[in-house]
Amino acid sequence: MVEQSSGVHISGTSASVVDRLAEVLADVTSVERVPVDGHFFDDLGANSLVMAQFCARVRKIPDLPSASMKDIYRNPTIKSLAAALAVTDPAPAASSLASKPSAPPAAPTPVTLASRPTYVLCGTAQLLFFLTYSVVFGVVTARGYEWVATGSDLVDIYLRSLAFGGLGFLAMCVFPIAAKWILIGRWKPREFPVWGLTYLRFWLVKVLLHGNPMVLFIGNPLYVLYLRALGAHIGKGVTILSRTVPVCTDLITIGAGTVIRKDSFFVGYRAHAGRIQTGSVTLGREVFIGEKSVLDIDTAMGDRAQLGHSSALHRGQRVPDGERWHGSPAEPTEVDHVRVAPARCGTARRVWFGLGTLFQLFLLYIPLAVGGLYMLFSVVPALGSRLGPDSAGLTTGALLSDALLLSFVTFFGFVVLGLAALFTVPRLVARAIKPEKVYPLYGFHYALHLATARMTNIKFFAWLFGDSSFIVYYLRGLGYDLSKVEQTGSNFGTEVQHETPFLASIGSGTMVADGLSIANAEFSSTSFRVSRTTIGPHNFLGNNIVYPAGGRTGDNCLLATKVLIPLDGEIRHGVGLLGSPSFEIPRSVERDSRFDDLRTGDTLRTRLAAKNRYNLRSMAVMLFVRWLYTFALTLFALQSVELYGWLGHVVIALYLACTLAFTALYYVLLERCITSFRALRPKLCSIYDPYFWWHERLWKVPDHHLNIFNGTPFKTLIWRMTGARVGSRVFDDGCYMTERTLSTIGDGCTLNAGCKIQCHSQEDGTFKSDTTTLGAGCTLGVGAHVHYGVTMGDGAVLAVDSFLMKGEEVPPNARWGGNPAVDMPDASEQSCGIGPAAALPAPNGAAKTMS
Numbered sequence: 001m002v003e004q005s006s007g008v009h010i011s012g013t014s015a016s017v018v019d020r021l022a023e024v025l026a027d028v029t030s031v032e033r034v035p036v037d038g039h040f041f042d043d044l045g046a047n048s049l050v051m052a053q054f055c056a057r058v059r060k061i062p063d064l065p066s067a068s069m070k071d072i073y074r075n076p077t078i079k080s081l082a083a084a085l086a087v088t089d090p091a092p093a094a095s096s097l098a099s100k101p102s103a104p105p106a107a108p109t110p111v112t113l114a115s116r117p118t119y120v121l122c123g124t125a126q127l128l129f130f131l132t133y134s135v136v137f138g139v140v141t142a143r144g145y146e147w148v149a150t151g152s153d154l155v156d157i158y159l160r161s162l163a164f165g166g167l168g169f170l171a172m173c174v175f176p177i178a179a180k181w182i183l184i185g186r187w188k189p190r191e192f193p194v195w196g197l198t199y200l201r202f203w204l205v206k207v208l209l210h211g212n213p214m215v216l217f218i219g220n221p222l223y224v225l226y227l228r229a230l231g232a233h234i235g236k237g238v239t240i241l242s243r244t245v246p247v248c249t250d251l252i253t254i255g256a257g258t259v260i261r262k263d264s265f266f267v268g269y270r271a272h273a274g275r276i277q278t279g280s281v282t283l284g285r286e287v288f289i290g291e292k293s294v295l296d297i298d299t300a301m302g303d304r305a306q307l308g309h310s311s312a313l314h315r316g317q318r319v320p321d322g323e324r325w326h327g328s329p330a331e332p333t334e335v336d337h338v339r340v341a342p343a344r345c346g347t348a349r350r351v352w353f354g355l356g357t358l359f360q361l362f363l364l365y366i367p368l369a370v371g372g373l374y375m376l377f378s379v380v381p382a383l384g385s386r387l388g389p390d391s392a393g394l395t396t397g398a399l400l401s402d403a404l405l406l407s408f409v410t411f412f413g414f415v416v417l418g419l420a421a422l423f424t425v426p427r428l429v430a431r432a433i434k435p436e437k438v439y440p441l442y443g444f445h446y447a448l449h450l451a452t453a454r455m456t457n458i459k460f461f462a463w464l465f466g467d468s469s470f471i472v473y474y475l476r477g478l479g480y481d482l483s484k485v486e487q488t489g490s491n492f493g494t495e496v497q498h499e500t501p502f503l504a505s506i507g508s509g510t511m512v513a514d515g516l517s518i519a520n521a522e523f524s525s526t527s528f529r530v531s532r533t534t535i536g537p538h539n540f541l542g543n544n545i546v547y548p549a550g551g552r553t554g555d556n557c558l559l560a561t562k563v564l565i566p567l568d569g570e571i572r573h574g575v576g577l578l579g580s581p582s583f584e585i586p587r588s589v590e591r592d593s594r595f596d597d598l599r600t601g602d603t604l605r606t607r608l609a610a611k612n613r614y615n616l617r618s619m620a621v622m623l624f625v626r627w628l629y630t631f632a633l634t635l636f637a638l639q640s641v642e643l644y645g646w647l648g649h650v651v652i653a654l655y656l657a658c659t660l661a662f663t664a665l666y667y668v669l670l671e672r673c674i675t676s677f678r679a680l681r682p683k684l685c686s687i688y689d690p691y692f693w694w695h696e697r698l699w700k701v702p703d704h705h706l707n708i709f710n711g712t713p714f715k716t717l718i719w720r721m722t723g724a725r726v727g728s729r730v731f732d733d734g735c736y737m738t739e740r741t742l743s744t745i746g747d748g749c750t751l752n753a754g755c756k757i758q759c760h761s762q763e764d765g766t767f768k769s770d771t772t773t774l775g776a777g778c779t780l781g782v783g784a785h786v787h788y789g790v791t792m793g794d795g796a797v798l799a800v801d802s803f804l805m806k807g808e809e810v811p812p813n814a815r816w817g818g819n820p821a822v823d824m825p826d827a828s829e830q831s832c833g834i835g836p837a838a839a840l841p842a843p844n845g846a847a848k849t850m851s
Helices: 012-029 048-059 069-074 078-088 094-099 116-149 154-183 197-210 213-217 221-229 347-379 396-422 425-430 444-456 459-465 470-478 601-647 650-674 690-699 704-709 713-721 835-839
Strands: 190-193 252-254 269-272 275-278 281-283 299-301 324-326 331-333 496-498 504-506 516-519 521-523 527-530 533-535 546-548 576-578 583-585 683-686 743-745 760-763 766-769 772-774 815-817
Touching: 012 048, 012 078, 048 069, 069 078, 069 583, 116 154, 116 197, 116 347, 116 650, 116 713, 154 197, 154 213, 154 221, 154 347, 190 197, 213 221, 221 347, 396 425, 396 444, 396 459, 396 470, 396 601, 425 444, 444 527, 459 470, 459 601, 470 601, 516 533, 533 546, 601 650, 601 690, 650 690, 650 704, 650 713, 683 690, 690 766, 704 713
Parallel strands: 252 281, 281 299, 496 516, 504 533, 516 546, 743 772
Antiparallel strands: 190 275, 269 275, 324 331, 521 527, 576 583, 683 766, 760 766
16 A cells, blocks of 8 residues: 655664555545655645544554644655654653653543533523623713703813713722722632632623723723732833733733733633633743733743743743743744834833823813713704603604614714725824834824724724725725735735734735734834834735734745744745744645636636625625614614603613623524524635625624623523534633534533634635534633634643644543644643642742632
8 A cells, every 4th residue: 555665765663654654644535555755745635634634543543653733744755754753752662661661641630510500590690790780880870961961051061071971980990990809809829610609709800800991091001000900010111012901910920111912811810621720920021922922820931031923821831031932832932022122211201191191081082972972862852852751752753763863874974984084094193103213102103103003903894894805995095005906805804903004015916814913013111113014925824813024924925824923034935834933834735726717817807706796795784784783772772761761770771781682682693594594514615606705794794792791601502592502511701613503512611712713714715614523521722723624522622822723633631732733741731739830930829729
């Protein structure tokens, strides 16, 4: 079955391994024989999915060394693979075995599965908390509005709006802080089961912190003061740009002068095997944390240490003073990620910037919001005529007409005026910020930069235009340099962000999937600088990629999902890059090019025109359903005002509860209607196939409201309503599934915040989808990414920020991690204070276990 090339000498033991590996590959590829020096991709025509199946088959044979996809890409022939595996996994001698027996593998962590009554009681308590909070909010809002409405003139109304809005804002900021100290006290390293009483207190604090309006001040010195009030140990001059709010704040230590870039996780807890584990995150002075990086519990970084973009510290890892690490799990590198010179930025500058923000908030935004609400009630007849119990009320026809008019003007006015503002205001603002010039933080230019970034990253418009030809015109309107566009109809997905759109250059013919973040601003603890970021022509970028200024990729590159873009070395051309740290892989394989005939000439023009027409209809349908949703909420609001006269303050609480329930059910019904209440099936097709156009429409169903249900039993209930096969008592702290009906989640699984189950892939012009199955009791770490065609056995664990590639089969009770994920049997997943993590500093005392 093995075809050996002439002149190749293979020793006895190696020949046996080579023969058996070749037999396995021949069986997987359904051929009679496989040449031992034949290239897997170039000569044999295999692809990554086939080779993942080959690796899974090899792992099931006890006396063969285990192979990973990284081994496959680095050793792309049977002969070289066998030689590499022989070096990394040598057979021990008999004498060695006798004197030094191998250590038994670590026992799997048992999954803690709460009883059904405990599960139901926790969900009931969470619902009651939401309803109680809604009632209190309704009473306060109603009485405050009534007091504002009694103002005698415009100045009086403004002052009353300022007083009521300001006090309300302060109360919403202070209440979560007080709740944390009352319900928790100081966080300590511990673990406790989900769904119990301790978890309920944990969840209450977490929800209040996430809903705190102080998150609006991220990137502002005020946010650091807020974290200190919650118990975090934070030094002077710290800049935090990540919107991920730390929960176990007493376990967070951040030294002076540290910079944490956006979308990074340092929350101080994780969920594992049905339990919440809390642990320390310790950062020294002048530390740098890159964008989309993850710090697991019990991790530490010394003074002046750096962690690159798209990187992770696994539990127990420690970066020594002055060292630079990157990758997942992180490893040493020579790359310097702080590339901007410092500037003068002292305490006085930070104080004035914070005070200026508060003045704007209290003197402008809050009175405008509260007073604007009063003006709305005064202008709309259906509102103004129902403000008291003596109001006569309007007819049903008048109510509907007012709701139609108000919702139509509000929704489509936002669309039209929003686009006009996006295409004009940021261009005027950006003129004040010069490329490559270093500016101090917390000044006029920094405020303009934040305003530009927030305005041009509004998700609604990327959602509307993404996955269609029209996203090109939208991005150009924002300021992107897209060279000479080679229109594909899917040049960009629906999720793309940037620091500034005016310094983003994308080469001709490049296609980008969802989750691209163009990091064209660089930060230190005192300064920032915007720089042009260029992505070369004819590239394909997968999901969840950070592309920084100075990225060393050129023309015709395939940048795989969650890849770490290299910042050193030669510029790569005509290759693929995979992993973190990244390594080279083939740019394309035969399966990815089978539809190339549809991408040129008259066929392309015909198919593209048809796709554009279909995408236009999808955009029209989605605009209609979003407006219909706005109309329904407006109608509910008007009816609530009518009921206010005799139901009183309770009506506002009922409105909030009904709005949340209606939102979830409305979009579940929309998704099920698009799929005709049928499950998706695995598919391999061109992006010019009408099936793919329909699938793009399915992706546009809004789902951001699902985050409200994180950590509650209601999240899994909604997943089941969408068609996902989800077992009982699954803990979902923020997982996202792209294709629900292709996903299967076993009983008692634990899904952490930021993890993603993606049952599809789009590489160049080819779309592929398949099922993904998680067995009972599996754990997905924070920020983990699971691809299509994956099977995880019962009790398997995927570590934080890992990328489990398509087609992988994880054995039961195995521990995998890394990007790409490989078997990590020595990974420490024990309780706090056990294993490598025990060597780390524990600022809040010894570990404590609580059941």
